[in-house]
Amino acid sequence: MEEKKITKVSIVISKGGLDGVYPGLIMANGARMEGIEANLFFTFFGLDAIIKKRMGKIKIATVGNPGMHMPSLLGILPGFSAMATAMMKKTMDKLDIPPVPEFIEMVADAGCKLYACKATVDMFKLKKEDFCPQVDSIINVGAFYDMAAGGHIIFT
Amino acid sequence: MPQKQYGNAAVDVDAEGFMTNQAQWTREVAVAIAREEGIAELTPAHWKVIEFMQKDFKETGQAPTIRKLNKTGVMGTKELYELFPGGPAKKAAKIAGLKKPEGCV
Numbered sequence: 622m623e624e625k626k627i628t629k630v631s632i633v634i635s636k637g638g639l640d641g642v643y644p645g646l647i648m649a650n651g652a653r654m655e656g657i658e659a660n661l662f663f664t665f666f667g668l669d670a671i672i673k674k675r676m677g678k679i680k681i682a683t684v685g686n687p688g689m690h691m692p693s694l695l696g697i698l699p700g701f702s703a704m705a706t707a708m709m710k711k712t713m714d715k716l717d718i719p720p721v722p723e724f725i726e727m728v729a730d731a732g733c734k735l736y737a738c739k740a741t742v743d744m745f746k747l748k749k750e751d752f753c754p755q756v757d758s759i760i761n762v763g764a765f766y767d768m769a770a771g772g773h774i775i776f777t
Numbered sequence: 778m779p780q781k782q783y784g785n786a787a788v789d790v791d792a793e794g795f796m797t798n799q800a801q802w803t804r805e806v807a808v809a810i811a812r813e814e815g816i817a818e819l820t821p822a823h824w825k826v827i828e829f830m831q832k833d834f835k836e837t838g839q840a841p842t843i844r845k846l847n848k849t850g851v852m853g854t855k856e857l858y859e860l861f862p863g864g865p866a867k868k869a870a871k872i873a874g875l876k877k878p879e880g881c882v
Contacts, residue, residue: 647881654843654882656863717842718882727844730854 629658629772631765636777637666639681639706639721640688645777646670646724653731658772661728662765664738667777668745671737671752676722680706722753729755736760736768783809788874795870795877802874810872816861819872823860826852827873840870840878 630652634645645661652659669675683689683696683705695701710720719727729735737752739761749759760768778797781790788801794810796802807827811819819827829851833841843866846852857865866878 651881653858654864654866716882717844717880719844727847727854731843731858 627652627657627773629769630775631660631662631769631772632775632777633662633664633765634667634670634777635664637669637679639679639709640686641777642667642670642679642721643718643724645775646721646728647718648775648777649733650724650728650731653728653733659728659733660768660772661733661735662738662760663736664741668737668741668747670721671725671735671756672747673751673753676725676753677720679721681709725753725755734768736765738762738765791876793877796874797876799874807872807874810874814861814868814871815863816868816872820860822852822856823869823872826857826860826865826869830869830873830875834873834875839880840866840873840875842866842878842880842882844882 630648632645632649632652634642636642645667649659649661663671669679680702681689683691683702684693686693686696689696689705714720718724725735735756737747737756737759739759741747742759749756778789779792780787781794783806786801786803786806788806789797791797794813796806808819811823816823826846829846829849830841833845843854843857846857847854852860857869861868870876870878
């Protein structure tokens with residue numbers, strides 16, 4: 622028996638840093654590539670990915686990140702995070718994984734809807750103008766559940 | 778190996794209907810696959826994408842990503858989704874007679 626196909630996903634991006642925002646972006650874009658309806662909901666430090674001033678400067682955390690496979694002490698060296706980020710970006714570019722601002726544009730052009738979390742926006746005292754134009758609106762958690770109705774929710 | 782009949786042509790395909798022998802591809806086969814994928818007519822814009830994909834596949838052995846189609850100026854993301862609704866990278870590769878794209882983006 623063939624499994625019923627997924628037709629809709631709503632993905633929450635809650636973490637900042639490259640490793641925080643990329644998985645959700647790749648999953649949302651991948652959903653659209655399969656003809657699956659997709660929504661992205663950015664909350665807490667995940668908001669960095671859609672804040673105009675920040676989206677181009679997202680780095681990989683080199684301190685307190687066990688995935689880096691190196692002592693955290695090295696990670697505190699000046700410029701270390703920037704260097705690790707540059708290396709990773711180069712590799713990703715070769716795989717056609719775009720930098721964050723371009724990725725946001727691509728996933729929006731692909732028909733994915735982008736939303737910012739109201740609670741975080743209030744907490745960080747942000748305004749609609751602080752966000753890139755691809756952001757549809759600032760919504761509360763209730764509106765998120767409404768929007769996600771009938772689909773799957775993925776939290777990253 | 779499974780085969781599919783498109784008009785007078787029988788073509789070898791994989792389990793998902795992607796052609797496995799490029800030599801069997803013709804423009805008529807492409808039109809028939811497109812219809813099956815819900816694209817009633819292949820316009821010059823469709824052909825532009827299809828032809829680029831085939832050329833790029835010859836050079837790299839991989840179907841190009843949506844980003845490559847953007848960067849090379851072939852077609853923007855929005856237009857690609859309009860031309861090939863429901864998954865441009867996969868659908869265009871299928872119509873172009875290429876294997877299924879392997880990448881995640």
